Amino acid sequence: MMHHGIGFWKDNWAGCGLLEEFSAIPLSEDMLLWTVRDFMSDHGWNLDALEQVLPTEIVQRICAIHTGFESQRNDKCIWGLSNNGSFSVKSAYLSFFDGADIVPWPWDFIWKLCLPPKLKTFVWLIGHGKILTNVQREKRLMTTNPNCHKCLSLPETMDHVFRGCSFALKIRNFIKVPFDVLHSFSLGFTDWLRINLKSKIMLSGNLPWTLVFTASIWHCWKWRCNSIFNPGYEPPPNPPHTILQFSSEWLDANNVVNAKPTREVIQVRWSLPTLSNFKLNVDGSCKTDSWKICAGGLLRDSNGAWICGFSANIGIGNIYEAELWSLFRGLHRLGTRALGPLILNVIPCLLSL
Numbered sequence: 001m002m003h004h005g006i007g008f009w010k011d012n013w014a015g016c017g018l019l020e021e022f023s024a025i026p027l028s029e030d031m032l033l034w035t036v037r038d039f040m041s042d043h044g045w046n047l048d049a050l051e052q053v054l055p056t057e058i059v060q061r062i063c064a065i066h067t068g069f070e071s072q073r074n075d076k077c078i079w080g081l082s083n084n085g086s087f088s089v090k091s092a093y094l095s096f097f098d099g100a101d102i103v104p105w106p107w108d109f110i111w112k113l114c115l116p117p118k119l120k121t122f123v124w125l126i127g128h129g130k131i132l133t134n135v136q137r138e139k140r141l142m143t144t145n146p147n148c149h150k151c152l153s154l155p156e157t158m159d160h161v162f163r164g165c166s167f168a169l170k171i172r173n174f175i176k177v178p179f180d181v182l183h184s185f186s187l188g189f190t191d192w193l194r195i196n197l198k199s200k201i202m203l204s205g206n207l208p209w210t211l212v213f214t215a216s217i218w219h220c221w222k223w224r225c226n227s228i229f230n231p232g233y234e235p236p237p238n239p240p241h242t243i244l245q246f247s248s249e250w251l252d253a254n255n256v257v258n259a260k261p262t263r264e265v266i267q268v269r270w271s272l273p274t275l276s277n278f279k280l281n282v283d284g285s286c287k288t289d290s291w292k293i294c295a296g297g298l299l300r301d302s303n304g305a306w307i308c309g310f311s312a313n314i315g316i317g318n319i320y321e322a323e324l325w326s327l328f329r330g331l332h333r334l335g336t337r338a339l340g341p342l343i344l345n346v347i348p349c350l351l352s353l
Contacts, residue, residue, distance in 0.1 A: 006036045012080075014062055022058050040067055063315035064293060066328070092247075106194075113197065116250050119214045122221070126193065131158050131221070149228055158190040161224060162217045167235075171216055174240035178209055207247055215247045275302050279343040282330040284322025293317045295326030299334070308333060 006013050009020040009032050020027060040047050050059045078085030081095055107127035110120055113234035125131055127262050138146040148156040150167050162168055163185065178184070184195040201209040219242065223235040236242045273279040282297035294317065300310035310333055314325050327344075334342065 007032075008034045008036050011036075014058070014065065016058065016061060019054065022054055024055060025053055059314065060292065060315035061317070064140065064317035064321055064325070066325075110197065113210060113214075114208065115211060116255070117213055119218050122218050123197065123214060125194075126158060126217075129158070131161075133158055133161055149224075162220060163189070163192065165220075165224075167224070168217075168220050171220060171239050171243070175212065175216060175243065178203070181209065191282060205244075205248060207244070211247045211251060212243065216234070216243050219243050219246070232351065272304055273300075273302050273343045277302055277341045278339050278342055279345065280330050280334065281345045282323075282326040284324070284326040285320065286317070286319040286322050291316045291318065293319075293322035293325070295322055295329050297326055297330040297333075299330075307339075 007026060009023070010018060010196070012018055016274075039046050045063055047059070047063070050062060054062075067221060067323045069338070079087040079091070081091040082088055107124065110123050110127065113120060115123075123184055132140075132142075134143055134148065135146045137143045146155050148154050148160055148165055150165055151160070154160055154164070156165075172185075178199075178201045179203055181196055181199050184192045196213045199209045199213070203209055203212060219239065220232060223239070226233045227235065248337065278301055280297060280299050280301060282295070284295045286293045294307070294312060295314055296311035299307040301307055310329055312325070312329055314322065317325075330344075
């Protein structure tokens with residue numbers, strides 16, 4: 001894992017802070033220059049040396065770190081605030097707010113709604129106020145007229161486009177807004193949007209009102225943009241029919257995709273490997289109150305006969321480290337044996353790494 005270039009006391013290599021803060025002995029200037037390599041032997045960690053300078057808990061944490069192989073590449077610095085070790089501005093920015101009380105964005109529920117992805121993205125843009133109405137376009141010097149192209153004398157805000165415009169009112173009157181959300185049209189724009197997006201009302205044909213509502217404002221914006229940027233464009237003669245048809249077709253297609261598969265009962269048991277093959281089963285465990293980890297495994301042949309097994313107390317770590325150690329120890333045991341084809345059984349959590 002680490003060799004000559006990593007300082008034992010001055011570098012945060014063990015994942016628990018600088019080790020000089022845990023030292024059990026006074027440290028001289030020369031001792032502070034020791035490297036991690038100074039505490040390794042030919043077979044791994046030098047436990048006698050570690051136990052002389054550090055408390056038992058820290059020694060156990062270090063023992064759970066693999067010392068690496070002689071043939072591996074040199075160590076290099078990585079960015080510890082990202083999953084892949086690469087620096088990103090986002091991770092650096094978020095580090096300034098670690099532990100701070102950050103007010104969550106109130107529209108996160110949008111991504112959990114049963115809606116077409118493009119409609120979720122559209123509503124997300126509305127929640128952020130990023131829809132380029134004529135009022136916004138005027139601020140960006142993209143137009144000189146902030147008014148609605150239909151109503152002419154009224155500024156085109158998001159509230160006007162989706163609620164106040166004569167075209168939006170026409171669509172709303174034909175669709176027939178459910179009574180339980182009708183009061184929302186007299187509230188502020190964000191309250192109106194949130195109430196209709198969170199509604200559980202079902203329309204005739206088993207259509208969710210949330211889907212129909214979102215489809216209506218999306219089509220309203222789509223037709224508005226076509227009318228402005230495509231000269232001669234005319235909206236469909238029956239807008240409500242187009243909206244309801246769109247909602248119904250998407251819902252039918254989504255129900256087919258999300259249909260639950262037929263359940264099948266299977267027996268959970270150990271099965272013999274095929275003839276002349278061997279099977280290695282490994283597992284790791286972690287005690288959550290102390291975070292002590294251990295690993296174990298066994299090897300059997302195609303008759304189920306015991307070939308060899310192992311168990312080991314690793315140190316301190318998490319369940320993923322315990323499982324990886326069990327896999328490593330099992331394969332390491334097989335390295336000295338001349339066996340035939342091998343089947344490996346590991347716990348499913350390793351497959352997600």
